Amino acid sequence: MYLVTGCILALPLSAQAAGGKQITGTFAETVPVYGLDHKRLGQFPAAELIGDPIVGQDAGTGLLKVRTDKGVVLVKPAAVQTNITSAPPAETACVKIGPGSIDQAGGISNNLGSGCHGS
Amino acid sequence: MAASAMGKRLVLSSVLCATMALGTCPVDAVAKDNTPLITRIQPRTSYPGSMALQDLLRPASTHPTGIIIDPQVSNYPQSIIDRLLTHWDGVKPKVQVFLVPTEDFTSDVSEAGAIFINAGLIQYFHDNRDIQSEDALAFVLAHELSHVLLGHTVAQQRNTNIKNYASAAVKWGTLIGGAVSHAGSVAGEALVSNMGAKALADTALFPSWSRGQETEADTLAIDLMARSGYVLDEALKVERVLVAEEKRDAEKNARAKKTGPQKFQIDSVTLTASKPDDLDGRLVSGLNTLTQRHPHAEARLKAVSQYIDHVYADQDIIALHTRPMVTWINSAAVTSFLNQMNLLQSAAEAVGNNNWSAARPTLAKIGFPTNQSAYWTWLHYMVEAHTGKTLDALQILIKAANRPDVTLPIALEWGKLLTQLGKADAAEKYMADEQNKFNDRSFLPIRLLNARKSKNGVMNVKLEAQCEAIGDDGIEQQCIAAQKQTP
Structure with a gap:
């Protein structure tokens, strides 16, 4: 019924920062990102996001707050792989x-x- | 006996053959063409009509815990189910939510389409603020609802039969022994240990649902959530809890392997190998290695993420539905329910330890509606029966045996008591009826004893034949033991 069709871009385990939550991979080469006002900012290359720290979660929507070189952006949790644990x-x-x-x-x-x- | 053993070999052979091609980890489940699963499935055209509560609850009622009927707690999850179903295009099943008084973080659905939420799951939502959204609970319920909509519940009895055969095989060693002698070599033994372990884990031993069915239910759940306006990413929070639980259990199994007899535990299944060097030991070792290398929860988390990312990447950002959940989880009704569940657990532990002096006052602290439940009634019966209050215990059992939500232990106890009292006809009628309603053959050994006690030779022969025809060594052994007992 289902086949693997997408590529997975991921951070090598050795490169993951100890302790902090971060983006460890994506399911596509680019990821849609949003501003803190929830307005779409465009697509970020996966390479720019992988390894970036997750600094919180948007309370009203559940989006992840990610600190990038261009500032804090919001990302949909399902668009990225993380080391978040429960x-x-x-x-x-x-x-x-x-x-x-x-x-x-x-x-x-x-x-x-x-x-x-x-x- | 030969015919049934052959039947069992065929079941396992087909299970093994079906998984022979799977030499590596399961592939990630991603939609082939990015269209939602909900648009590609054929909805069922009919569902079972109204049925008696006992039929609806099977096989949840097999356990002493049974269900708790508390609308002040269950109305909220029921409303979520109703919302999810509003957007289902096909015939809508009648699905009712029931509460289960156990500590596990789990939910499930019966063959007849009843959805069960365990107290442990509600407790987790209560204790962990970051998961407190209606969207997260909607994923849990949508997943169970999806098993109904996808027809998995219809196939559940088949899964149960495969599961029973496979587990009986591991427990008694006969079927695996047969498969090994057929394979005929050390390589064959390794094959059964490894591929057999995978086959068992994937299709038979995995509680109720195969991994494929779980993935399918996850996928349709996302579609139902999307149509109902829920935030899809909240599903990942639920999956992460399962990942954490699986990791903890795997670490526990690894530690236990070093110290005691080899055990394999997954969810509520525990298999213990009698001898580490025997085939049982290799099979248990294979199962442990398998689940460490192919963690199911991690695979599910990844699959759900990918599905949402591929199919719903353009979904608008919507607000979490937090307030209704927070209101419900902190309500007096839920707080009281959770307190009563903790007391029930304490009472059960006291009963389990034969600590009747502790069990009695704990049970007395439990109020309505929990003190009307089958579980509370069973515990109360045990206390009275073991503290010399025979008449009180009898009164409790008489009423409990005919409850609409009667549980298997209560029914078995009533059958035994009627047998002991020499009420042969009443015992046989009751137990035959309950065996059919529960679809459970645990009554057979007691019915045999009853037939021997009442010198009913015809019934004795008939029941012996039923025991033999099952082909389950476990039940046969119990029947043999019943035949040797002095009536």
Whole structure:
């Protein structure tokens, strides 16, 4: 159904700045950028963006604030690859509280994490 | 037995053959021609009609946790589902949102099209401000809705059967042993360990959905969000949470590998290899290596990003829908719900540890509507039954056994009790009925015991034949054990 059609431009891992959030790659050779007023500024070459620090997020729209050589611009998150991470969800405490289904593989059913209960 | 074993070999052989061509990481999923998936699929022309709650909830009701009915909490996600469906061109399914009292960051959808949101997912939205937008929750719900619209739920029972065969194979070693003897060499063993691991991970062991189905649901979810005016990039925040979770689980598996018996854990599946040098050990090792090299969540994050970038690059910038989410997540109803979920978990842990003196007061602190749920009822029953309050426990079980949202443990317990009391006809009728409603054969060993106890030879033979015909070694062993028990 789907094939790889686009190229991916990416920053070598060794070049990624330690600690700070930054643009690590793009999915195209140019990326649309916007001003802080959300007006489109045009297309930036990927090479100019890759490695630039992400200095925040626009509260009203979720766009990424990126500091470039030409100043801070806004970029759509899906247009770039980043090293942004999220907190993992809390670990689940598995509690056995009774008989589970012997008919379900490994005690799971339907992707509900409660598969560990009673298995 | 021979026929069913052959059937199982064919299932695994076809699964292995289907994935033989996949020697490398899955390719990134990007639309071939940049047109949205929603414009290229044929909508379903019909969906299941109205059905009893027990049928709607299957197989979520297989677990003691069941569901919580709390409209003050579920009305908001339900409204998001309704908004997403407004822009669906085809026949609209009737989709209802239910709450599940477990801590996992997950959501799911049943064969009949009910959508489940776990308390753990709501808790995450509550605790993490950066994800607090209706757009992010819309992605979660749109993804589950997409499984329904794409017809994945229809195929779910088939996935479940493949999954059951594969997991039973790993657990009991028979099928893998058969495949290995067929391959006939050390190379064959390696093949089963590596390619078999990939086949299992991709199609069978991966909870409910294959990776392809998950990618497809992600894609259609983006299309539904776009039509509904949601900010598409918020989907990436949800995917990043899954990436973080997957990374943490992989690190945990790697640490556990050094210290204890070999285990493979993904989502709620845990497989333990009995002997590290045996085929089971190589298969578990292969699965761990596989998931480290082909992290599914990372692939999904990349695929969703690329799809949005390729297909919706020109979408106007729109404002996040933050306020309704913030209002809901901080409401008294949600705050109370989350508190009650924490108490339920504490009560469950106390019950799990046989700490009845702690479980009882914890359960007493839980109010409406949670104290009307099947989960609370089950925990309450366990406390009463284990603290000598037999009559109270019986009263609880009598009412619980016929609830519209009855869970499997409650039904099994009622079947056992009726058997013990010598109510043979009532026990057989109830369990046969529930086995059909749950589509779960866990009742078979108890029904066998009931038939032996009541000296019903005809029923005994019939049930023995059912056990053998399943071809699942696990259930067969339980049936054999039931036949050896003194009635």
